[in-house]
Every structure is written in C-alpha cells, then in structure tokens.
Amino acid sequence: MSQKRSFISLQEARAPFFVGIDLGGTNTKVGVVDDTGRSLSWLSVPTEPEKGPEDAAARMGAAVKDAIAKAGLQPSDIARVGLGSPGTMDIPAGMLVEPVNLRGENGDEWYHFPIRDRVSHHCGLPVAFANDAAAAAYGEFWIGSGRDFHSMVLFTLGTGIGCGIIIGDLSIDGENSHGAECGHIIVNDAEDARVCGCGQQGHLEAYASATAVVKRTRELLDAGRNSSLTARLADGAELSPKLIAEEAEKGDELSLEIIFEVARYMGIGTVNLMHTIDPNGVLLGGAMTFGGNGSELGRRFLARVKEEVDRRAFAVLAERITIDFASLGGDAGYIGAAGIARVEHSRVGSV
Numbered sequence: 001m002s003q004k005r006s007f008i009s010l011q012e013a014r015a016p017f018f019v020g021i022d023l024g025g026t027n028t029k030v031g032v033v034d035d036t037g038r039s040l041s042w043l044s045v046p047t048e049p050e051k052g053p054e055d056a057a058a059r060m061g062a063a064v065k066d067a068i069a070k071a072g073l074q075p076s077d078i079a080r081v082g083l084g085s086p087g088t089m090d091i092p093a094g095m096l097v098e099p100v101n102l103r104g105e106n107g108d109e110w111y112h113f114p115i116r117d118r119v120s121h122h123c124g125l126p127v128a129f130a131n132d133a134a135a136a137a138y139g140e141f142w143i144g145s146g147r148d149f150h151s152m153v154l155f156t157l158g159t160g161i162g163c164g165i166i167i168g169d170l171s172i173d174g175e176n177s178h179g180a181e182c183g184h185i186i187v188n189d190a191e192d193a194r195v196c197g198c199g200q201q202g203h204l205e206a207y208a209s210a211t212a213v214v215k216r217t218r219e220l221l222d223a224g225r226n227s228s229l230t231a232r233l234a235d236g237a238e239l240s241p242k243l244i245a246e247e248a249e250k251g252d253e254l255s256l257e258i259i260f261e262v263a264r265y266m267g268i269g270t271v272n273l274m275h276t277i278d279p280n281g282v283l284l285g286g287a288m289t290f291g292g293n294g295s296e297l298g299r300r301f302l303a304r305v306k307e308e309v310d311r312r313a314f315a316v317l318a319e320r321i322t323i324d325f326a327s328l329g330g331d332a333g334y335i336g337a338a339g340i341a342r343v344e345h346s347r348v349g350s351v
C-alpha cells in the first residue's frame with residue numbers, strides 16, 4: 001500500500017527548517033520539515049550499501065541538497081540535519097559500529113565508519129545522529145500518534161523488532177548508545193527458549209518479529225497442522241506475515257493462532273516497559289501491524305495485546321496507559337530525525 005503524504009507550501013511554513021534522513025538497507029528517505037514538523041519536500045534514493053559508506057554519504061549529502069531545493073529553500077535556510085541509522089552505533093562519536101544490515105562488497109567497510117561527520121561534509125550542514133528506531137519514535141512523539149504524550153515507547157515490528165523510548169524531548173539512547181533495545185528484552189527464560197537473531201535466547205524478537213512469525217508457522221505446517229496456507233504455498237506463494245494475515249482474515253485458525261501469539265508476547269514486552277518507565281503510551285508500528293486500525297484483523301491483534309497487558313500489569317497502569325498503532329508509517333523516520341536535529345539545535349544553537 002502506498003504512503004499518502006501531505007506537504008505544505010513555503011508560505012505556510014514556520015522557520016527554522018530542518019532536514020531528516022532515514023537511512024535504510026535498501027532505500028534512504030530524505031525530507032525537509034518546518035519548526036512544527038510539517039513536511040515541505042520528500043524524496044527517496046537507493047542506499048546501494050554495496051558501494052560502501054563514503055559513496056552513500058556523498059549521495060545522502062546530494063539528496064539533502066535536492067530536498068532543500070525542492071522545498072524552495074537554500075542550504076543557508078536549514079538549521080540542522082538529522083540522520084537516523086540502523087545498526088549498532090556510537091552516537092556521541094557519530095559512528096556506525098557494526099551495522100549488520102549495511103554491507104559493502106568487501107563485507108565490513110561500513111564498520112566503524114564516521115557517518116555523521118561524512119554526511120555533514122557532503123551536505124555542508126551540521127548533522128545530529130540517532131538510532132533509526134529512536135528517530136521513528138520521536139516522529140510519532142512529535143506529530144504522530146504520540147503527540148499528546150509526555151513519555152512513550154514505540155515498537156517497530158518487522159524483520160526484527162526495533163524500539164524507541166522518548167521522555168519529554170529526550171530520546172533514551174543509553175550510556176553506550178544501546179538504550180531502548182527492547183526487542184531484546186527477555187520474555188522466556190526456559191532452557192529451550194527460542195534463539196534470537198542476535199544469538200541469545202528468549203528475546204522478544206525471537207517470538208514476535210516477522211522472522212519469528214515465518215519460522216513458527218513453518219514449524220507448525222511441517223508438523224502437519226491443517227491450514228489454508230498449505231494450498232497457497234503449493235500454488236507458489238511465499239510464506240510471509242502478509243500471506244499469514246491474508247489467510248487469518250479468511251478465518252484460517254493456524255494463521256490466527258500465530259498472530260495472536262505475537263500479540264501475547266507483545267503484551268508481555270509492553271508490561272515490562274510499563275513497569276520500568278511508566279509511559280503515557282505504547283505504540284506499535286513497522287511493517288507487521290496486520291492492517292493496523294484500518295482492518296478488523298489489526299484491531300483484533302491490538303485488542304489481544306491489551307488483554308495481555310490487563311492480565312499482567314499493575315491495575316492503575318493498565319487503566320491509564322494508551323496502547324495504539326503508530327500513524328506516520330514510513331515517514332516517521334525522516335520526520336523524527338529532523339525533530340531530533342531540532343532538539344539538538346535548540347540546545348547548542350546554530351554552528
């Protein structure tokens with residue numbers, strides 16, 4: 001489903017202006033926003049990580065300039081750029097550490113790369129650096145589903161599970177830039193707990209990510225469970241959360257079981273965060289939300305998450321928290337990166 005975007009004119013915009021970059025493994029999104037988070041321009045360019053980080057940094061710099069021109073602005077009109085990136089990182093140093101989803105032709109060219117400063121060099125503007133999930137969380141906090149919250153958690157459900165925690169204007173990055181890695185909280189400490197993509201056992205990501213959904217479904221089908229998925233796969237369909245959701249919407253019991261199992265574990269993960277930081281709200285975003293609020297299946301999924309929270313959380317927290325779907329879709333990353341740049345600009349001023 002295509003993303004519906006709205007833009008304002010330069011005449012409607014409120015200065016100062018910021019640029020957000022959402023660096024992805026396949027595509028990189030760049031947009032200009034005003035001081036209230038409204039977008040003036042947007043574009044997407046291929047990341048092409050195989051060409052190496054310096055090439056990517058140069059093309060990000062060029063894309064920033066293109067987005068600025070598209071908005072009818074000059075580079076001198078931009079207060080700061082924000083860059084949201086995947087992978088492990090050293091945020092104060094502006095460095096990627098070991099971004100496993102960004103691989104060059106020789107394997108590890110992206111490792112220990114000073115991406116913040118190289119993008120800044122190529123676009124000629126100061127750059128704020130953030131984890132991509134933290135940037136998406138800030139976007140939702142600033143102008144999305146979390147705009148009425150003082151504190152919130154965003155889980156992004158996809159191949160893995162990303163997470164961002166925002167309290168006030170502060171993104172919880174942690175002492176070692178590994179804060180809010182909540183896809184790796186423990187939800188099962190059994191000896192035979194599932195193994196996460198990081199190699200450790202029992203993590204939320206091992207039970208509620210798209211990777212986990214496909215793996216669990218395959219196991220049940222191989223064990224002989226009856227499901228309409230069997231015929232779809234025999235016809236050449238690829239096993240994916242989208243296919244599972246399609247069959248669940250038709251009433252396939254196995255598909256529904258898998259989706260509600262994800263909801264149960266997301267409920268457990270949500271309670272862990274509720275009992276840790278007591279946020280106003282928890283939002284669910286990413287590619288695997290089963291249609292979100294726009295579909296009956298998505299609404300049933302969210303209701304199951306809430307049921308688990310009601311069963312496990314302190315009553316006063318369960319009564320007061322808001323649990324909902326994120327609303328900005330794929331735009332949360334670049335908008336939030338721009339928002340983090342805005343916060344940094346307000347703290348240190350222009351340079």
